Amino acid sequence: xxxxxxxxxxxxxxxxxxxxxxxxxxxxxxxxxxxxxxxxxxxxxxxxxxxxxxxxxxxxxxxxxxxxxxxxxxxxxxxxxxxxxxxxxxxxxxxxxxxxxxxxxxxxxxxxxxxxxxxxxxxxxxxxxxxxxxxxxxxxxxxxxxxxxxxxxxxxxxxxxxxxxxxxxxxxxxxxxxxxxxxxxxxxxxxxxxxxxxxxxxxxxxxxxxxxxxxxxxxxxxxxxxxxxxxxxxxxx
Amino acid sequence: xxxxxxxxxxxxxxxxxxxxxxxxxxxxxxxxxxxxxxxxxxxxxxxxxxxxxxxxxxxxxxxxxxxxxxxxxxxxxxxxxxxxxxxxxxxxxxxxxxxxxxxxxxxxxxxxxxxxxxxxxxxxxxxxxxxxxxxxxxxxxxxxxxxxxxxxxxxxxxxxxxxxxxxxxxxxxxxxxxxxxxxxxxxxxxxxxxxxxxxxxxxxxxxxxxxxxxxxxxxxxxxxxxxxxxxxxxxxxxxxxxxxxxxxxxxxxxxxxxxxxxxxxxxxxxxxxxxxxxxxxxxxxxxxxxxxxxxxxxxxxxxxxxxxxxxxxxxxxxxxxxxxxxxxxxxxxxxxxxxxxxxxxxxxxxxxxxxxxxxxxxxxxxxxxxxxxxxxxxxxxxxxxxxxxxxxxxxxxxxxxxxxxxxxxxxxxxxxxxxxxxxxxxxxxxxxxxx
Numbered sequence: 179x180x181x182x183x184x185x186x187x188x189x190x191x192x193x194x195x196x197x198x199x200x201x202x203x204x205x206x207x208x209x210x211x212x213x214x215x216x217x218x219x220x221x222x223x224x225x226x227x228x229x230x231x232x233x234x235x236x237x238x239x240x241x242x243x244x245x246x247x248x249x250x251x252x253x254x255x256x257x258x259x260x261x262x263x264x265x266x267x268x269x270x271x272x273x274x275x276x277x278x279x280x281x282x283x284x285x286x287x288x289x290x291x292x293x294x295x296x297x298x299x300x301x302x303x304x305x306x307x308x309x310x311x312x313x314x315x316x317x318x319x320x321x322x323x324x325x326x327x328x329x330x331x332x333x334x335x336x337x338x339x340x341x342x343x344x345x346x347x348x349x350x351x352x353x354x355x356x357x358x359x360x361x362x363x364x365x366x367x368x369x370x371x372x373x374x375x376x377x378x379x380x381x382x383x384x385x386x387x388x389x390x391x392x393x394x395x396x397x398x399x400x401x402x403x404x405x406x407x408x409x410x411x412x413x414x415x
Numbered sequence: 416x417x418x419x420x421x422x423x424x425x426x427x428x429x430x431x432x433x434x435x436x437x438x439x440x441x442x443x444x445x446x447x448x449x450x451x452x453x454x455x456x457x458x459x460x461x462x463x464x465x466x467x468x469x470x471x472x473x474x475x476x477x478x479x480x481x482x483x484x485x486x487x488x489x490x491x492x493x494x495x496x497x498x499x500x501x502x503x504x505x506x507x508x509x510x511x512x513x514x515x516x517x518x519x520x521x522x523x524x525x526x527x528x529x530x531x532x533x534x535x536x537x538x539x540x541x542x543x544x545x546x547x548x549x550x551x552x553x554x555x556x557x558x559x560x561x562x563x564x565x566x567x568x569x570x571x572x573x574x575x576x577x578x579x580x581x582x583x584x585x586x587x588x589x590x591x592x593x594x595x596x597x598x599x600x601x602x603x604x605x606x607x608x609x610x611x612x613x614x615x616x617x618x619x620x621x622x623x624x625x626x627x628x629x630x631x632x633x634x635x636x637x638x639x640x641x642x643x644x645x646x647x648x649x650x651x652x653x654x655x656x657x658x659x660x661x662x663x664x665x666x667x668x669x670x671x672x673x674x675x676x677x678x679x680x681x682x683x684x685x686x687x688x689x690x691x692x693x694x695x696x697x698x699x700x701x702x703x704x705x706x707x708x709x710x711x712x713x714x715x716x717x718x719x720x721x722x723x724x725x726x727x728x729x730x731x732x733x734x735x736x737x738x739x740x741x742x743x744x745x746x747x748x749x750x751x752x753x754x755x756x757x758x759x760x761x762x763x764x765x766x767x768x769x770x771x772x773x774x775x776x777x778x779x780x781x782x783x784x785x786x787x788x789x790x791x792x793x794x795x796x797x798x799x800x801x802x803x804x805x806x807x808x809x810x811x812x813x814x815x816x817x818x819x820x821x822x823x824x825x826x827x828x829x830x831x832x833x834x835x836x837x838x839x840x841x842x843x844x845x846x847x848x849x850x
Contacts, residue, residue, distance in 0.1 A: 223844075224844075232756065232757060232843050232844045232847070252761050252762050252763075253763065255761075256756065256760060256761035256762075256764075257761070259756075259758075260758065260759025261759075265757045265758070265847075267847055271750070271753075271757075273754065274430075275426045275427075275429065275430050276426070284755065284758045285758040285759050287416070287419060288755075288758060288759035288760050288764065289759065336759075344847075
C-alpha cells in the first residue's frame with residue numbers, strides 16, 4: 179500500500195545542506211498500525227510529509243497504492259491526498275471560524291461530493307467520535323481532546339486508505355491522550371491503516387510495529403512479538 | 416463551490432474586520448474618486464442622440480476674415496442660412512437661434528416673466544427626435560406663413576398651466592398672441608449638441624417658435640454673435656446683410672453618399688458667393704456629424720482629462736495599499752492554506768478561493784465607493800451651482816453603477832494577484848507543524 183525505496187530528502191540553503199532523510203526504505207501494508215519514533219530533528223515529520231504528499235523527495239521511489247507519485251502534478255497529488263490519506267496533527271489544525279460540521283466538510287468539498295452524501299458522511303463521522311450533538315459548535319467551544327476527536331473525524335470522513343498522525347497526543351494530558359489512542363486503535367481494528375509519529379515511547383510500545391528513525395535513516399524496528407531488527411538502511415514489514 | 420468560497424470570504428472578513436475594512440475603505444476611496452470623474456466624462460462626452468448622430472450634420476461655411484488664419488466660424492450668417500433654407504437640398508434642415516422674450520401669463524396670479532427661447536424650423540422636431548407630452552411641432556407651412564405658434568417646455572407648461580394639456584391655449588409673448596401647438600416631454604440632451612457654442616450644458620429653452628419670427632419681430636437675440644467685418648450701415652437690415660454669424664444650421668442626411676453631395680453643394684454655393692465678393696478664404700466648408708461636432712468644439716474640456724489622470728493615480732495608490740493589506744491578510748492565512756492543502760485542495764482551487772475573496776472585498780469597496788461617488792457628485796453640483804449650468808444630469812446612473820462595481824471587483828482582483836500567488840505557494844508542511 180505504501181512503499182518507499184531509497185527515499186532521500188535534502189533541504190538546501192545558500193550556506194548549508196541538510197539531509198533530512200537518507201535512503202529510507204519502508205513498506206507499510208494494509209491494516210497495519212505503525213508508530214514512528216526518534217529524537218527531535220531525526221526526520222520523522224519529513225517522512226510523514228513525504229508520505230502525505232505534502233513534500234517532494236529529492237531522490238528515491240514512492241509508490242502509494244501502486245501509484246508512483248514522483249512525477250505527479252500538484253493537482254494529481256492533491257487528488258490522491260484527498261482520496262487516500264487522512265491527516266491528524268498535533269495541534270488539531272481545525273479552522274477556528276468553521277463549526278464542527280463545516281470543518282469535517284472541507285475534504286468532502288474538495289472531492290466534489292453532493293450535499294446529501296456529505297451530510298450523511300459528516301454525521302456518521304461525528305457520531306463515531308461521540309460529538310454529533312455538538313456539530314454546530316465552534317472548535318474553541320471544545321476541549322483539546324474533543325478537538326482532536328473532531329480532527330480524527332475529519333481525517334476519516336473520506337474513507338482514506340490510511341491515516342497519518344503527527345504526534346496526535348502531543349498537546350493532550352495523559353488521560354485524554356489515552357482516550358485518543360484508544361480511539362485510533364479502534365479505527366485501526368476496523369481496518370484503517372495508521373502511521374503515527376510520536377515522541378512517547380509508551381504509546382509506541384502499544385502499537386504492533388514501531389520504527390525508530392535516527393539521522394534520517396531507520397535505525398531499528400520492533401513488532402508486537404518483541405522481535406527487533408536493527409538496520410541502518412532498511413526495514414521491511 | 417462559488418457560494419462556498421463566497422461564504423469563506425465573509426468568514427475571513429469577520430475574522431480580520433479591521434484589516435478587511437481598511438482594504439474596503441482603500442478601494443472605496445480610489446473607486447469613488449475615479450467614478451466621480453468617470454461620471455462627468457461619461458455624461459459630458461456621451462453621444463446625446465446615438466440613434467441618429469451619424470445622420471445629423473452641423474453645417475460650417477468658412478466665411479471668416481481672409482486676412483486672418485483663424486478657424487472657420489461655427490455659426491452661419493443670415494444670408495447664408497436663408498440661401499441654404501431656400502435651396503432645400505437636405506431631407507430635413509433647420510436654422511436655430513436663441514432669443515429672449517417676455518411672456519405674460521393668462522393667469523393674473525402669475526407675474527410676467529423673461530423667458531429663454533429658441534427659434535427653429537418645423538424640421539427641428541423630427542430631426543432631433545424631440546419627445547412631446549402633448550400635441551406636437553408645427554408643419555413647414557407654418558414656417559413659411561409665419562404662423563404664431565409655440566411649443567412649450569414641460570417646465571414652462573407646468574408654470575403656466577399647472578401641467579395640464581395646454582394645446583390650443585393662447586400665450587402672449589412680447590405683446591403678441593401665440594397658439595400653443597405642443598408641450599415637450601422631458602428633453603435635456605447632454606451635451607446640448609444642437610447649440611454647443613452657446614453652452615453645451617446650459618438648460619433647455621422655455622419656448623420654441625418658428626425661426627423666421629426672430630427676424631420678423633426683431634426679437635432680442637441671445638447667444639454668441641461674431642462679426643469679423645464692420646456692419647455696413649445701421650438697423651436690422653444692415654445686420655442681416657452683414658458677415659455676422661449667429662445661426663446654427665443642421666441638416667439631416669439619412670442615406671449614405673448624401674454627405675458628399677451636400678458638401679459639393681456647399682462648395683458650389685461658396686464658389687458662387689466668391690464671385691459676388693464674399694467667402695474670401697480658400698474653400699474650407701465642412702459637415703460634422705454630432706459626435707464629430709462634439710470633438711471639434713472640444714465639449715469635453717482638457718481639464719477633465721487632467722482630472723481623469725489624477726483620479727486614476729489616486730486609484731492606483733489606493734490599490735497599491737490594497738496589495739500590501741491583501742498580502743498581509745493572505746499570508747496570515749498560511750496555516751489555513753496548509754490545512755486545506757493537506758485535506759485535498761490543489762493550488763488552482765486555492766487560487767480561485769482567494770480570487771473570490773479579493774473580489775468580495777472589491778464588491779464591498781465598490782458598494783461603499785458608490786456612496787463616495789454620490790457624495791463627490793453632490794459636492795460638484797454644489798461647486799458648479801445651478802446658476803452656472805444645469806447640473807441635474809450629474810448623477811449616478813445604471814451604467815455608472817455597473818461600471819463602478821465591475822471596476823472595483825476587477826481592480827481588487829488584479830491588485831490581489833501577487834498576494835494570492837504568494838499565498839498559494841506557501842509550503843504547507845511548515846505551517847501544519849507550527850500552527
